[in-house]
Amino acid sequence: MLRLYDYWESGNAYKVRLLLSLLDIPFERVHLDILAGETRTAEFLAKNPNHRVPVVEWPDGRRLAESNAILFYLSQDTPYWPDAAFERAQVLQWMCFEQYSHEPNIAVVRFWHFAKQLEANRDALPAKMEAGYHALRVMEQQLAQSEFFVGDRYSIADIALYAYTHVAREGGFELEGFPAVARWLARVAAQPRHVEITASVGTLVSA
Amino acid sequence: MLRLYDYWESGNAYKVRLLLSLLDIPFERVHLDILAGETRTAEFLAKNPNHRVPVVEWPDGRRLAESNAILFYLSQDTPYWPDAAFERAQVLQWMCFEQYSHEPNIAVVRFWHFAKQLEANRDALPAKMEAGYHALRVMEQQLAQSEFFVGDRYSIADIALYAYTHVAREGGFELEGFPAVARWLARVAAQPRHVEITASVGTLVSA
Numbered sequence: 163m164l165r166l167y168d169y170w171e172s173g174n175a176y177k178v179r180l181l182l183s184l185l186d187i188p189f190e191r192v193h194l195d196i197l198a199g200e201t202r203t204a205e206f207l208a209k210n211p212n213h214r215v216p217v218v219e220w221p222d223g224r225r226l227a228e229s230n231a232i233l234f235y236l237s238q239d240t241p242y243w244p245d246a247a248f249e250r251a252q253v254l255q256w257m258c259f260e261q262y263s264h265e266p267n268i269a270v271v272r273f274w275h276f277a278k279q280l281e282a283n284r285d286a287l288p289a290k291m292e293a294g295y296h297a298l299r300v301m302e303q304q305l306a307q308s309e310f311f312v313g314d315r316y317s318i319a320d321i322a323l324y325a326y327t328h329v330a331r332e333g334g335f336e337l338e339g340f341p342a343v344a345r346w347l348a349r350v351a352a353q354p355r356h357v358e359i360t361a362s363v364g365t366l367v368s369a
Numbered sequence: 370m371l372r373l374y375d376y377w378e379s380g381n382a383y384k385v386r387l388l389l390s391l392l393d394i395p396f397e398r399v400h401l402d403i404l405a406g407e408t409r410t411a412e413f414l415a416k417n418p419n420h421r422v423p424v425v426e427w428p429d430g431r432r433l434a435e436s437n438a439i440l441f442y443l444s445q446d447t448p449y450w451p452d453a454a455f456e457r458a459q460v461l462q463w464m465c466f467e468q469y470s471h472e473p474n475i476a477v478v479r480f481w482h483f484a485k486q487l488e489a490n491r492d493a494l495p496a497k498m499e500a501g502y503h504a505l506r507v508m509e510q511q512l513a514q515s516e517f518f519v520g521d522r523y524s525i526a527d528i529a530l531y532a533y534t535h536v537a538r539e540g541g542f543e544l545e546g547f548p549a550v551a552r553w554l555a556r557v558a559a560q561p562r563h564v565e566i567t568a569s570v571g572t573l574v575s576a
Contacts, residue, residue, distance in 0.1 A: 228465035235458035251442035258435035
């Protein structure tokens with residue numbers, strides 16, 4: 163069975179849980195506590211030298227890291243990856259935007275909140291908040307024109323961006339000024355087989 | 370003709386210049402001075418609301434942002450994008466690593482150097498340097514086992530990682546401790562049709 167190295171609160175890991183659930187693929191899940199250093203053990207570093215979850219591991223020993231690369235692989239030959247080459251490139255464009263301009267701001271500030279690191283990062287906070295709001299403005303501009311990010315159809319670009327946007331409030335981001343984003347969040351959550359970030363999906367196993 | 374919105378010193382823009390040169394695709398190039406705010410004009414924001422180069426624009430008006438999404442699109446049906454689905458996912462895994470764990474450290478510190486922002490970022494520098502060296506260690510571990518990042522063949526994963534690694538010294542990163550990385554840099558530079566980051570390629574036009 164496919165195995166996911168996971169961390170409950172991680173939106174990056176949630177992306178994979180969500181797509182696996184949408185595709186009805188059974189999986190087992192190993193929870194690693196980032197704050198307790200469980201992604202920095204020798205055993206896990208042998209799986210991902212870059213010490214990050216999610217990592218997906220197949221029974222034949224193949225492994226893949228990086229949430230968006232995992233989404234790409236799992237979505238091949240499914241409706242979540244478009245058929246046309248240019249739409250595929252647009253999906254990747256939004257996923258690159260997510261990893262470079264969205265996650266390092268919106269997800270990182272949320273992490274500071276729940277890891278109690280807000281005070282230690284007080285000087286860096288204003289720039290992170292502004293960059294996070296900038297990312298939300300870019301999203302709002304696109305979603306004012308289309309129901310989903312690419313081709314008016316739910317794709318892995320939406321999954322990638324949903325993960326940390328729908329919990330942005332946990333990092334102190336107010337979504338009131340982003341009505342198209344709010345409608346899109348509701349649209350994603352209403353998809354058949356949608357699961358919440360807190361849902362107990364897959365089969366929990368120990369490493 | 371395909372048009373590239375470009376910035377000389379940008380490794381992200383260089384990735385696109387390099388692949389276009391490898392593929393012998395003619396293009397015109399508009400140079401935008403990031404430091405002078407030329408990516409924040411209303412005219413350019415209409416092309417990319419996320420105010421970043423590179424952006425590629427086709428004569429029919431289609432546009433694509435995000436260097437790695439552009440590499441993906443231009444490499445379709447070429448030897449720089451593998452045939453096998455899992456190798457494709459591994460290429461994207463390394464490109465995600467580049468944008469999340471490599472570029473924000475190695476490229477950003479280099480930018481601080483030449484934009485004279487080093488003093489303003491003095492407190493953030495040690496963590497950026499350590500994270501940059503971590504990225505180099507992850508690369509070294511892979512390149513000690515394989516000539517290129519995926520499938521022992523030059524791909525867009527190598528182009529993406531070459532861009533800022535080969536100028537890492539401009540950000541103060543010493544590559545002496547990374548012999549496999551150094552051999553790989555030489556291997557990439559020896560490819561037919563390779564061009565330097567400083568090479569005058571394409572046709573320079575004004576916006």
